[in-house]
Amino acid sequence: MRFARESFIVFRRQLRMNLRNPAWVIIGLTQPVLYLLLFGPLLEPMTAQFGAQNAYTFFVPGLLVQLGVFGAFFAGFGLIAEWREGVVEAERVTPAGRTALLVGRLGRDLLQILAQAIVLCALGYALGMRASVTGLVIGVLLTVLLGAACSAASYAVALTTKSEDVMAPILNSVLLPVLLLSGILLPMTLGPVWLQTVSDYMPIKHVVDGVRSSFAGDLASSSVAWGSAWAVVLTGLAVYWGTSTFRKENA
Amino acid sequence: MITTRSLSQTFRTRRGREMVDVEAVRGVDLHVAEGEIVSFLGPNGAGKTTTLRMLTTLLRPTAGTATVAGHDVLTEAVAVRRSIGYVSQSGSTSSVARAGEEVIDHGMLYGISRAQAEQRGRELFDQLALDGLWDRQPKSMSGGQRRRLDIAMGLIHDPRLIFLDEPTTGLDPQARVNLWQHIADLRDRLGATIFLTTHYLDEADALSDRVIVIDNGRIIADDTPERLKQQVSGDLVDLELADVVQVPLAAKHLEVHGQVDTDGRHVRTRLPHAGAVVPALLRDLEAEGITLSHLEIRRPTLDDVFLTLTGRSLREAA
Known part of the structure; x- marks a missing residue:
């Protein structure tokens, strides 16, 4: 109860500040539109090669994960700015739970991912995507869960480095392999066997596969189960890590 | 607390x-x-x-x-x-x-x-x-x-x-x-x-x-x-003489009270309860024909305290 109240106070404060910044809202909502309208047509002629029936049923899940992962990874930059203004320390000196300080911020990030997902899926349907409502809901849930993991990890890195200059190269070196090895834009099955084997070690690839299968309607498939398991595990680990940096003495 | x-x-x-x-x-x-x-x-x-x-x-x-x-x-x-x-x-x-x-x-x-x-x-x-x-x-x-x-x-x-x-x-x-x-x-x-x-x-x-x-x-x-x-030994007495040649003579008068620093036309020393001692000192100096252009007596500050305790000025250290 106390935890929910404290998380909500932090969440409301974060959201209020974001909503006052129109650039944040506009960029957040136009990103999925640009991807779908400008990148989607490039994929249409290649649909058959993927073994997929419908370009958008295939492409929207990947985009969804990409938006979730990338947006969330950058959440930490805002936290560094807050730390510099003394906001993090002011919150840490109150009796509020350290997990609530993290979860309130995650709430704002998840709401952002959810809003982007709704725009993306609505536009996807308009362009001819076919997906069952259940599959879509499960796919979006998996994405939001993965976003929570990335966001929490980003906050942990932010409070550990406390410097945009240190954090940016770290993020770049993590994001590039994630982008290339998780089949977000093109499926790994297009590549040679060795590349597929390497990608099996990338947890996010299994989440992407899970989201894709659930959009395609294979809800009972093992990839949905694996994707969900990985999303839960990653989120648990990242929230633990994030909380411990809020708790840590020299944060 | x-x-x-x-x-x-x-x-x-x-x-x-x-x-x-x-x-x-x-x-x-x-x-x-x-x-x-x-x-x-x-x-x-x-x-x-x-x-x-x-x-x-x-x-x-x-x-x-x-x-x-x-x-x-x-x-x-x-x-x-x-x-x-x-x-x-x-x-x-x-x-x-x-x-x-x-x-x-x-x-x-x-x-x-x-x-x-x-x-x-x-x-x-x-x-x-x-x-x-x-x-x-x-x-x-x-x-x-x-x-x-x-x-x-x-x-x-x-x-x-x-x-x-x-x-x-x-x-x-x-x-x-x-x-x-x-x-x-x-x-x-x-x-x-x-x-x-x-x-x-x-x-x-x-x-x-x-x-x-x-x-x-x-x-x-x-x-x-x-x-x-009070731990600092006394108030600072800073005499500025009208003529630099009189500095050694003035310093000799002040030396009976303790350590004296000279710097240009300035002669400085620390005197406990300076207010009570200075009038007599000034009469002595006048009798010797020493003319002052300026006189300053300063109570010890916390900076003096820090200097006494550490040998460094707080301003330098900070």
Whole structure:
């Protein structure tokens, strides 16, 4: 109860500040539109090669994960700015739970991912995507869960480095392999066997596969189960890590 | 209100290739009674802020114990946080938020209801001369206003003990004096205990009942400003002669009282109870035909105290 109240106070404060910044809202909502309208047509002629029936049923899940992962990874930059203004320390000196300080911020990030997902899926349907409502809901849930993991990890890195200059190269070196090895834009099955084997070690690839299968309607498939398991595990680990940096003495 | 025993903090940092232990705070014993205003004085890097962060549960001590507002900082951190207010050096509000909303949210994190936090916040804005700034963004406030907003944040839950870290650093002289008045008011009106760090001697002198001097992580003095200044042997007497050739003669007269420094036309010495001794001294000098162009007698300052204790001036050290 106390935890929910404290998380909500932090969440409301974060959201209020974001909503006052129109650039944040506009960029957040136009990103999925640009991807779908400008990148989607490039994929249409290649649909058959993927073994997929419908370009958008295939492409929207990947985009969804990409938006979730990338947006969330950058959440930490805002936290560094807050730390510099003394906001993090002011919150840490109150009796509020350290997990609530993290979860309130995650709430704002998840709401952002959810809003982007709704725009993306609505536009996807308009362009001819076919997906069952259940599959879509499960796919979006998996994405939001993965976003929570990335966001929490980003906050942990932010409070550990406390410097945009240190954090940016770290993020770049993590994001590039994630982008290339998780089949977000093109499926790994297009590549040679060795590349597929390497990608099996990338947890996010299994989440992407899970989201894709659930959009395609294979809800009972093992990839949905694996994707969900990985999303839960990653989120648990990242929230633990994030909380411990809020708790840590020299944060 | 505050009792510590051998409170210490050792940081591991990298110096070149090897890891070295830096002892920021070395076995500090403090005792602060209820209702006191205590200044923690020392040059930058002396361990002031580190000590403060341990007392406010933001930093875990590496050794020693501390009891703050009746609770142990290690085992009852939440109870400590509930009873203290902390005004940090680095601010506490987002520059793009609205001042009043920051204060309400901060109060609510202490478990206060929204209505109560707003009522208390508006009272504090009145008392701290922030009226009319409730909806203002901190980025468009002056330095003094922003610091008073930080104080309002720290007071929203009516703490009995308030920690202020370098409260007037970066403020113009007028804003500093104004803030001192507000800080003194906190004790006089609310009966709060105040523990503040500073590297300004005049601030410690003007505000506090007691000054604790820290240097290199160790406490080197702990007394009232008056008694600390009495430790310095006497008032400074600075004679400026009209003619430089008379300097050696004047110096010889002053030497009977103690060590004499000469510098150009200046002859300086320290005399206990200078006010009582100087008239006779001046008559002697006049009888010798020595003419003064200027005379200054200065009571010892806390800077002199620091110099006596460490051999360094606080201004150089800071």
